Amino acid sequence: MTKQISQYVNRDLSWIEFNRRVLEEAQDERNPLLERAKFLSIVSSNLDEFMSVRVAGIQDQKRAGLTKTDFTGYTPAGLWKRIIKRATSMVSDQYSTFRDVVRSLEKENVVINKIKDLNETQKKAVSDYFHEIVYPVLTPMAVDRSRPFPLVHTKELYLAVLLKRDLKAEEEETLFAIVQVPSILTRYVPVPGRLNNKKQEFVLLEDVIEQFIDTLFNGYAPFSVHPFRLTRNADLTINEEGAEDLLEQIEKELRRRRWGNPVRLEVAKGMHPIALETLREELEIEDNLFEINGPLDLSFLLRFVNSLPGHDNLRYEKLEPAYPREFDESDDMFEVIRNRDVLMYHPYESFEAVNDFVLQSAYDPEVLAIKMTLYRVSGQSALVQALAKAAEAGKQVTVVVELRARFDEERNIAWARQLEKAGCHVVYGLVGLKTHAKILLVVRREQGTLRRYVHVGTGNYNDNTATLYTDIGLFTSHPTIGGDASALFNEVTGYSSPYEWKAFGVAPTDLKDKLYRLIDRERINAKAGRKAHIIAKMNSLSNQEMIDKLYEASAAGVKIELIVRGVCCLRPGLAGRSDNIKVISIVDRYLEHARVMYFHNNGEEEVYLSSADWMTRNLLKRIELICPVFDPDLRNMLIKMLKLNLNDNVKARELKPSGLYEHVRKESDKPFRSQFEAGHIPYWKGHV
Incomplete structure (x- = not known):
């Protein structure tokens, strides 16, 4: 039998x-x-x-x-x-x-x-x-x-x-x-x-x-x-x-x-x-x-x-990360972000822009406060030095340091002590929850009012891994995102009643529910005969309830394309359950680390950046966030990036119903290697 x-x-x-x-x-x-x-x-x-x-x-x-x-x-x-x-x-x-x-x-x-x-x-x-x-x-x-x-x-x-x-x-x-x-x-x-x-x-x-x-x-x-x-x-x-x-x-x-x-x-x-x-x-x-x-x-x-x-x-040909062109146009990074959101794709674009932003904030007399999370930091972190300078300059600097980042505990303890010595307020997060969200908030006084500048990332604030991992970073001064960022730090550092998030989804309170709502919306559209499509890119997918939710959507006719680098407990290709789901994994020169989600939404497309994989620990036992990308041009850039991955036929392997992976490429196919194509910034970012 x-x-x-x-x-x-x-x-x-x-x-x-x-x-x-x-x-x-x-x-x-x-x-x-x-x-x-x-x-x-x-x-x-x-x-x-x-x-x-x-x-x-x-x-x-x-x-x-x-x-x-x-x-x-x-x-x-x-x-x-x-x-x-x-x-x-x-x-x-x-x-x-x-x-x-x-x-x-x-x-x-x-x-x-x-x-x-x-x-x-x-x-x-x-x-x-x-x-x-x-x-x-x-x-x-x-x-x-x-x-x-x-x-x-x-x-x-x-x-x-x-x-x-x-x-x-x-x-x-x-x-x-x-x-x-x-x-x-x-x-x-x-x-x-x-x-x-x-x-x-x-x-x-x-x-x-x-x-x-x-x-x-x-x-x-x-x-x-x-x-x-x-x-x-x-x-x-x-x-x-x-x-x-x-x-x-x-x-x-x-x-x-x-x-x-x-x-x-x-x-x-x-x-x-x-x-x-x-x-x-x-x-x-x-x-x-x-x-x-x-x-x-x-x-x-x-x-x-x-x-x-x-x-x-x-060796591989050396890659020199490009400094984001948006910030080359002006010496004032605040002016740039005030006028438009800026998306960065590491390692093709330099993490130095993040360091420079914090450093400019440290010396800007109009900056009142800097708040950020640190999970894994490099050995010689320019960010930590800049935060220390900001505190010494009298600014309100709050840093949420995650001491329990596995195998980086000792390094993080050393950074925490250095930051405290410089006058920063160092917070170790909430009991029972690791702080894994990647977010930076700068509060600046402008023309008699306060403006919030936010950086949200899919990867750690680590300039070493930013040259080895593919990650996305978003700079924005959007007031809705700024308001959510302030509320997030208030919840982590103080006492705060549950907040009704306007843009974010935040774990462990409602990130999972937000994802459920987004998936269910596609399922309802599919049942109504409308086009329904989900693309999700992450490191791991292992939460049973989330997998079952994807199975429901697939059974209703939603086209689901998953780009999961590592662990994937979802089994695609099961008749009547997951036959509308395709799973690929890309292992190449750089570690695929970005978490990006796309939902077709009956033509009103939505794209989100996230710090969270779809694992139980990320959805229920950590402070994580998912952040929408409001700018339509930047949304299109991210959709193009996801399609780059989906078109890979050199380093992509497809997960089969057996649980084993097979190379995607057929001999007749023209080779397409997404990481090498992404290295040409004009291809995906639309630069001239």
Whole structure:
């Protein structure tokens, strides 16, 4: 008897399919070679986060004996087995691809060597490097009756070492020790070139340490040295209700993250059985063991590629973001925004315009207040510096800093303290709700009245990711949006009765309901025989109720086109349910990050920008917003951008009813790559 297919795709299995699409970019020989290496690095980083958060949570449920199925039909134990099977297969393919990339790099005179393959001059240089730089920071940690197993830090690289006093004595006791490979040192070590040879040669730091491991154990003979790496549960458990000081509570939880339960153990293939059994027993790893045929943790490849001199022919052509032409026409950004709304498309247009706007606001004597949200900020944030200058100039500066932005908590704590020191009012949001909305409000005195200037974005206020992610930003002085922006900050920073939003939809109070109303309007139009069309672009779609709402609209005849980069639990192509829904995913040079929604509305087209994906956490457990684009020219620009994505037949994959993805392009099709077309600003923005 054939098992009936579920109406939904499991979220975690969908994520694995997403990471496999990233891996396909590393495998695609049409991509420049060094960019393929970067994609390999991204696969590793993605898998680390997935294991430490999602898989860790499933492990906790399994250990607690939970047997209830989720809405996709999986129990924790059943899902665990499926995840491990698929992840193991993906990692095997990842390292097969790595070996292929390494072979191709060798043809381009970039070589990651084994120490035994170096000449004597190079070996001498490596020896000097070890003894002068590496040896002083190493700490061997023995494990015996008097010294218990040491703390193994999450996602750090270690060497497991087996030793004896005398290798010839068969009855001699085998001893066990570990050595941490210092992450403060670069993972790849350059070695001097050979005479009359253009090769750039490197060795890996763990190989260097292994070569000289005997220097750490005087009087003992190491006979087995193999790398290993542990991933721990990294999800923070914060009792916000009982936390008098949220910042202090998060700092405490960050320290506790070091002792999170082990989730995954990676070991080098061929590890000695005694060492492997010791690690599994001490770390309590049951069935999430990965034996790796190659260097552990390929995330080092990103830094390796970025620091490698030359070889521009093996990289994407460098993109120089254009400064928005609207702001080139005047030195006064307020004048420009007062006269018209301005739309920016990153990374094709420069994020510097946002920095400049805040900086101009900081020095403008007519600016009275600046309010903004910060979720993920870059290491050297010009925005933070500008906000500090504004506060020092006596302006009212309020910054909502989200301390719980996963894996950026420590950086955000540092920025919060710096802003407070400069005189800014720093708010840590509402209890139980992450502040994920991306909004900036400037209040300015003009001719005896106050005018509000607003920037709303789909991405974080982070000038680094603005060069790597595709995102949309809107500058406006529209009074309705300005009024909603003020109300939003009042709700987040103070006490405020529920507000009747004029333009925004705001989670968790009414964003979901607003989206429902917009979808239902299309459904009603379709039932009345009118044209009905929805296009929605986002990172993830996993909320069951939202999926069911889309199914209802599809069944009524609404044409629905979804551009979902990552997780998608909606299953298209189900007869009578989702046969009017098409889902594509684009994985390319830049991370597709913008959230944009289009509704045909019987010809009165509406377009919205949003900070929120259609996931339960975004719709119900975060402060998010959806903002309309009122300017008809800008609406048309965004519709053109969405159609660019929908016409992609090079990097787009279509989700099939099976839950798997297939490339869109047919051999007869003329190649159309949306990210490369979008790079020509006149194409989508209508510039002359």
